[in-house]
Amino acid sequence: MSRHTRRSFVKLSGAVLGGIATGTTVTAAASTDRFIVDTRGNADLSDVEVVHDLSAVDLAVVRGDRKAVKGTKFAPDVTATLDEPVQQEVAEPTSAVDESLYGLQWDKQDQSIPEAHEITRGEGTRVAVIDSGVLETHPDLAGPLNVDLSRNFTDDGGDHNPVASDHGTHVAGTIAADDTNGTGVTGTAPGTELVDCRVFSDEGGASFGDILAAVTYSAEIGCDAANLSLGAYPVPRQGNGKFYGKVLNRTMTYANKEGTLLVAAAGNDSADLQHDGGVISLPNEGAQGFSVAATGPIGYQWGDDGLRAPPHSPAFYTNYGTNAIDVAAPGGDADRSAIGSGVPYFNDLVLSTVFSTDADGNAVPSYGWKAGTSMAAPQVTGAAALVKSVNPGYNANKVDSVIRQTASVPDGYDKAYYGGGYLDTLAAVQD
Template sequence: MPGYSRRQFLTLSGGVLGGIAAGTTVTAATRSDRFIVQTRGKRTPRGLDVVHEMPGVRFTVVEGSERAVRKSKAVKRFAPDLEIQLNEPEVNTETPTLDAADYEGQPGDFLQWDKADLDVPQAHEVTEGEGTRVSVIDSGVLESHPDLAGPLNLDLSRNFTGDGGDHNPVGGDDHGTHVAGIIAADNGGGIGVNGTAPKTDLVDCRVFSAEGGASFADILAAVVYSANVGADVANLSLGAYPVPRNDGQFGQFYGKVLNSTMTYANKEGTLLVIAAGNDSADLQHDGNVISLPNEGAQALSVAATGPIGYGWDADGDGELSDLAAPPESPAFYTNYGTNAITLGAPGGDADTDAIGTGVPWFNDLVFNAVFDYVDTDGDGEPDTQVPGYGWKAGTSMAAPNVAGAAALVKSANPRYNANQVESALKRAADVPSGYEKAYYGSGYLNVVDAL
């Protein structure tokens, strides 16, 4: 992999300043050819290639040698960009995928317990997200998926990675497609799945490359871009944990860049909805470390909930209708912390002891749009993306349920700014009886009352 000053990789339980589905195994390395720079006023660095201008904040992403960066009189401070490599949670690798042809005519509403528990059909009697815009900062959204072709804005969707592809996943996974479906799937003409805000304008901001890597700078640039194209909501189902709270000059600089970027987006009217992470960590009492970006400035941090036994006999009494845990119960993996979490929302849970027993344990995960790679030219290598449907769990799935709800609130209240949309969601939420506030912040997402 070119562009690295050293091959010493950092391994943390959640990563360093990036990565989808926080809480998985992530490695990071600093770049030797790419830097995030703080400029002096409006001066533009010369002798360096500008990768992202990020208009609105006093930071720019450049390529060139460190020597050239140090010599530039336009540069006040700088730090190397960080490249992140990701492995998704194991529970998500065990789930089946249904291709679109096999799924046609199946009872998608039954499988979408998250939308049923949130009373999304009732909310749609008020609005389906008309007049709003939501950006998905993730691994790319498959534009050929029948449930996403309608909401997806192809003119505004962008690839921030510089890997030569477009906004679609290029050799990467279907994480972003699943996230986008939770927000805005429009039921593909009556045979697919439902999103919370199917009539929102969906903007795909791809920040993960084919190799599964994401750049911290690309994520920041996508946040600024989302604000500058008028996104009412930006969903970031990505994160890093644990990051040292006071990690010398580098840590302080990265934190300053992140907070400045997030504050700018909020000021421009973009609500940042961010996954809280999947480390089962108490973010309130975890020492001198921090989870980012969900503990950054202006973040709406989302913890995950889910049922146990949805559509299968989890308690062994012979009744498929009984649940061992309700949909609003905290997921086993979710991060928590009273002042670190804003809302709890459906992200899926799992009884890991049930995996491999033959019961449909995956029904407790979130069901929505995915795709699979198949070999169409017979060379033994998967080369074609085939749209389909499948299950995933994570705070990555909980965040888009909130992002979709935020779009509905904005649609119903067009004059609301980002803080007012968040306030409406928080006021409508309640902590479920018998559960700890630490898992919910203001409470469990209540879409209908928020309208």
């Protein structure tokens, strides 16, 4: 199996927008009537509709005629659409009231989460999930989720709940799935309070402006961490890419100063982010972003004599780069040659909360596997909640520092895949 295969991307508007999870195919479109405006310098917005007033960071997302924003610093809002990952599987049993699935959670076992819970479960913290929505009726998420604070940042007219993809629901379960109900899966920080910030619309798109709004909101409501399992790569540093990078940096710096650690997926392009000259990966390479690469086993519970690769082994798809990655964390791996062979290849992916849709269009809570740096980032977000819970006086930079300083590069592996090292949740809580 090749461990460094690249996907193809569709270029548009001077940028290529990367995927949210392993195997996605992504297209991007620049809006002709929606713009991100830098409001420094008393920009006149009287002839446009303000979609998001981000005055805390001197930005606005507006809708109207392009001529109405001339004379300001602006760029078209950009929307990315995605397909679901090909490396995914629904768990059996699929009922949300069946026996515990912790035995299949190699990621939580590897991170010594039960031992960490003897110290803290994340009580007293708040975490935002900026994603495709979190299913509030899922029995493993109904407890941690703060429905009153959760928001839909798109203009599709719905609430925060997912309308299509279960990606955000999977991410949320990795962070905070309930460990007290005797069913399902266990989250890293089940004692934290989850806030759902939906930025993917019912058409499957996520606009850059909605993401900026969700980051700003997460900081304003006092989230200790915000998970961004989404990304754009490669974005040229010149032209509109320079503008997008500038406004993102401003927004992320604001969030960091307000105490919100921004944890972002590094991307699934098998790309060397440190030596890819002239382009940048966003948001993980933005100012104050905590960039997470992915690892995973090969052969977990396949029924043979042992693993072909351990849980800390770099996943075939992960982006890398010594100075571009902060840490690596369990995101799942896959031997794609094993798919269809009868072996449970999906056990090497990350198991978490998902849902299916019945004949009437209703979401039915269940559990399933996915792989990607999208699945690695929430491992770190959950760990950040635990660290903050134990050390309530820590700011975002201190939580960041503890996670990196307690991580280490596994013997025999290339530092480029780990940055500061492989996540050690228990050590971070004990620090």
